[in-house]
Amino acid sequence: MNKDTLTVIPPAHALTGRVMPPGSKSITNRALLLAGLARGTSRLTGALKSDDTLYMAQALRAMGVTVEEPDATTFVVTSSGTFNPPEKPLFLGNAGTATRFLTAAVAMFNGRFVVDGDEHMRKRPIAPLVSSLASLGVEIEAPTGCPPVTVNAKGGFTANRVVIDAGLSSQYVSALLMAAACGREPFTVELAGSAIGARGYITLTTACMTAFGAEVREEGNARWVIAPTGYSAADYLIEPDASAATYLWGAEVLTKGKIDLGVAATEFSQPDARSYDMIAAFPHMPAEIDGSQMQDAIPTLAVLAAYNETPVRFTGIENLRVKECDRIRALSLGLNNIRPGLAREEGDDLIVTGDPALAGMTVSALIDTFADHRIAMSFALAGLKTSGIAIENPSCVAKTYPNYWDALGSLGVNFERKPG
Numbered sequence: 001m002n003k004d005t006l007t008v009i010p011p012a013h014a015l016t017g018r019v020m021p022p023g024s025k026s027i028t029n030r031a032l033l034l035a036g037l038a039r040g041t042s043r044l045t046g047a048l049k050s051d052d053t054l055y056m057a058q059a060l061r062a063m064g065v066t067v068e069e070p071d072a073t074t075f076v077v078t079s080s081g082t083f084n085p086p087e088k089p090l091f092l093g094n095a096g097t098a099t100r101f102l103t104a105a106v107a108m109f110n111g112r113f114v115v116d117g118d119e120h121m122r123k124r125p126i127a128p129l130v131s132s133l134a135s136l137g138v139e140i141e142a143p144t145g146c147p148p149v150t151v152n153a154k155g156g157f158t159a160n161r162v163v164i165d166a167g168l169s170s171q172y173v174s175a176l177l178m179a180a181a182c183g184r185e186p187f188t189v190e191l192a193g194s195a196i197g198a199r200g201y202i203t204l205t206t207a208c209m210t211a212f213g214a215e216v217r218e219e220g221n222a223r224w225v226i227a228p229t230g231y232s233a234a235d236y237l238i239e240p241d242a243s244a245a246t247y248l249w250g251a252e253v254l255t256k257g258k259i260d261l262g263v264a265a266t267e268f269s270q271p272d273a274r275s276y277d278m279i280a281a282f283p284h285m286p287a288e289i290d291g292s293q294m295q296d297a298i299p300t301l302a303v304l305a306a307y308n309e310t311p312v313r314f315t316g317i318e319n320l321r322v323k324e325c326d327r328i329r330a331l332s333l334g335l336n337n338i339r340p341g342l343a344r345e346e347g348d349d350l351i352v353t354g355d356p357a358l359a360g361m362t363v364s365a366l367i368d369t370f371a372d373h374r375i376a377m378s379f380a381l382a383g384l385k386t387s388g389i390a391i392e393n394p395s396c397v398a399k400t401y402p403n404y405w406d407a408l409g410s411l412g413v414n415f416e417r418k419p420g
């Protein structure tokens with residue numbers, strides 16, 4: 001395990017300047033997959049290059065797709081529209097999107113595909129997606145309920161309707177929707193119950209599918225019908241990452257600065273942009289925040305809440321327990337490390353008792369990131385106001401925002417690095 005630490009030195013000034021967040025992880029990984037499923041050449045611009053998207057690109061290459069990288073934000077994808085069985089398991093690190101999306105997509109082709117990830121991914125549940133695919137006649141197994149998943153693909157599904165329980169992850173639904181357009185007949189995806197975290201990610205999926213020539217019809221709020229169009233190659237501009245933007249918005253309000261992201265909060269189509277209003281309300285954030293539709297923004301909001309005038313209760317966040325780590329636990333451990341009593345768990349709710357007096361204080365807090373990029377990036381915000389906050393394993397930000405520390409540095413933030 002990486003024991004390096006990085007201590008943020010609270011800047012003596014407000015943070016001002018221009019920092020563009022990188023391209024959206026969610027959209028880049030959808031666009032890469034759909035470009036790989038399309039026959040022809042697609043050009044994806046404004047893309048994110050980070051661990052999560054490079055694992056997706058690498059997996060496509062291993063299945064015979066050509067993925068070129070002419071510059072730091074472009075992928076050029078040339079495909080026959082078919083995935084060939086790879087020689088080795090597809091290794092996807094801890095990229096939930098790549099793992100879930102590819103598990104369904106490979107079922108549309110022929111041969112043996114093994115979808116695997118790192119030790120964290122091997123603890124993240126995939127059983128609901130696996131059993132839905134099995135109900136469609138796909139020969140598939142994941143003995144632990146988590147990756148590795150082995151798919152003996154036989155050219156698609158033998159039924160034209162599936163029911164999926166998306167309580168643990170909306171990515172299962174996105175995975176089925178994207179694969180279904182490669183089928184032979186119209187296909188219906190139906191939710192078991194209407195509960196789904198971050199429904200906005202489904203909207204991202206259907207928008208991306210449409211851009212690559214698919215036809216999806218939403219019926220009510222729990223059923224989608226996908227036409228068997230396959231995909232067409234497209235040139236696609238990817239918007240900046242809204243989850244990455246939350247750290248910059250947080251840095252701005254905490255230091256009373258002005259950071260120009262080059263994009264307004266209202267211009268994002270990603271769910272986490274909803275958190276902007278709550279961040280902008282700091283230090284008078286709402287007493288209760290329902291995180292169900294902006295889950296990846298919760299670490300940012302929870303760390304801000306530690307400096308808020310009044311307490312904040314976070315609800316609707318139960319599936320934060322099955323992200324890159326148990327984020328409810330990691331947040332409460334980290335906050336209590338800064339000051340005992342700063343946070344508590346009540347069932348799956350997180351309550352953060354605001355303490356504006358933390359600003360300007362010196363503490364001695366080593367933050368265990370559990371190798372989770374969002375825990376590292378959000379606790380760095382605490383370091384902007386409180387001295388002595390050391391982030392362990394800071395390089396884990398490479399999952400979605402490899403330039404994060406440089407971005408803060410460009411705004412005048414200094415760090416003290418210690419090798420482990």
Ligand SMILES: O=C(O)C1=C[C@@H](OP(=O)(O)O)[C@@H](O)[C@H](O)C1
Pocket residue numbers: 025026027096097168169170171172174197198201295296319
């Ligand atoms: O579809 C997507 O791009 C994502 C969906 C969300 O995950 P879950 O659906 O697992 O909650 C989110 O947390 C993840 O970072 C990206």
Ligand SMILES: C=C(OP(=O)(O)O)C(=O)O
Pocket residue numbers: 094095096097098296323324374400
């Ligand atoms: C949950 C996340 O990622 P994923 O599920 O795509 O691994 C995230 O980026 O916060």
